Amino acid sequence: MSPVRPAVAREPIAIEPVSDIAVRHLLPTDSMEALTELLHRSYRAQMEMGLQPLAGRQDAATTQKRTSSGECYVAVQRTPAGEKLVGTILFHEVEDAKGPPWFQQKHVDSFSQFAVDPEIQGKGVGQLLLDTAERRARQCGAKEMALSMAEPDAALMKYYLRRGYRFIEHWQWPYTNYRSAILSKAL
Ligand SMILES: CC(C)(COP(=O)(O)OP(=O)(O)OC[C@H]1O[C@@H](n2cnc3c(N)ncnc32)[C@H](O)[C@@H]1OP(=O)(O)O)[C@@H](O)C(=O)NCCC(=O)NCCS
Numbered sequence: 001m002s003p004v005r006p007a008v009a010r011e012p013i014a015i016e017p018v019s020d021i022a023v024r025h026l027l028p029t030d031s032m033e034a035l036t037e038l039l040h041r042s043y044r045a046q047m048e049m050g051l052q053p054l055a056g057r058q059d060a061a062t063t064q065k066r067t068s069s070g071e072c073y074v075a076v077q078r079t080p081a082g083e084k085l086v087g088t089i090l091f092h093e094v095e096d097a098k099g100p101p102w103f104q105q106k107h108v109d110s111f112s113q114f115a116v117d118p119e120i121q122g123k124g125v126g127q128l129l130l131d132t133a134e135r136r137a138r139q140c141g142a143k144e145m146a147l148s149m150a151e152p153d154a155a156l157m158k159y160y161l162r163r164g165y166r167f168i169e170h171w172q173w174p175y176t177n178y179r180s181a182i183l184s185k186a187l
Contacts, residue, residue, distance in 0.1 A: 018077065018123045021086065023132050026072035032060040034085050035074070039063065042115035051150050052177040055113050066113060069094045073132050075116070075125050087116040089129040091136050100171035100182045102146055108184065109142035130163065138187050146184040148173070157181065 026035070036058065043056030058066070067090060075087030090113035103110055111133040116125045137145045148171060149156055165183040172179055 018086075018120050018125060020078040021075055021125055021128065022078065023073055023075050023087075023128050026067055026074050026088075030074065030085070032064045032067075035067070035088060036060045036063045038085055038088065038117060039113065039115050041118055042121075044118070046150055046153055049152065050177075051152060052175075053150060054173075054175050055115065066090060066093060070112075071136060072113075073129060075129055077120075085117075086120055087125045087129050089114045089133050091133040092140070097174055100148065100169060100180075102168045102182050102184060105144075107141075107143040108146050109137040109140060109144070110146040110148075111137075112147065114147070126159075134185075134187060143187055144184045145187055146182060148180045148182055150176070151179045151181040157183075 039055040039058070043053050046053050047056045054062070070093035071091040073089050073091065074085055076083040077086045078084075089111055091111050092109055093112045102108060111130075114126070114129065114133075116129070134145050146168070147160070147165070149160065151157070151170065160183050163185070165185045168182045168184050170179050171182050
């Protein structure tokens with residue numbers, strides 16, 4: 001039997017910005033398996049809460065289909081060994097499933113499949129990706145940027161509220177086991 005570890009007081013984390021990060025379009029040469037693994041790693045915390053987000057369990061073919069239905073961006077870290085995939089966001093995904101009423105309006109655009117590798121979360125990579133998607137929405141003439149999130153994830157809700165998003169409505173997607181919250185931000 002392994003010994004029980006004593007509780008260790010957590011030191012405050014010094015949040016250092018990560019260097020050598022670039023955001024670029026997903027390229028045909030990027031690995032769908034690597035992108036899918038990144039999504040699974042990033043959404044694992046929600047899966048452990050008993051939630052079933054699609055991005056937390058989809059296969060590589062679904063990732064391929066979803067990324068081709070919108071504009072996919074990736075955050076890459078340049079290392080001596082080459083580029084490492086560390087984050088992603090999907091702007092303007094067109095889904096097969098019926099979306100919430102808020103998404104149907106012409107002045108509203110949206111993003112989805114937003115994830116950062118848990119190893120470097122909290123260091124501003126998410127903000128870089130969000131800025132990219134919001135900039136693209138403005139360029140496309142949108143007046144609102146919207147998203148759908150798992151309502152039970154209270155920490156995530158706070159993350160978006162701190163960034164100017166507000167609650168709009170609830171929505172039930174056919175492929176999830178939770179109620180989603182639709183949030184939106186005036187651009
Ligand atoms: C949501 C997500 C993409 C944000 O990415 P990120 O790189 O962590 O985002 P940022 O670094 O820009 O901001 C993270 C915030 O959390 C805080 N934070 C996150 N992890 C932290 C940590 N380990 N230590 C301290 N602070 C942390 C940061 O200080 C920052 O706080 P702020 O809101 O006061 O600025 C990322 O957390 C993620 O992949 N989550 C799982 C998947 C998910 O839920 N996606 C969204 C679906 S709608």
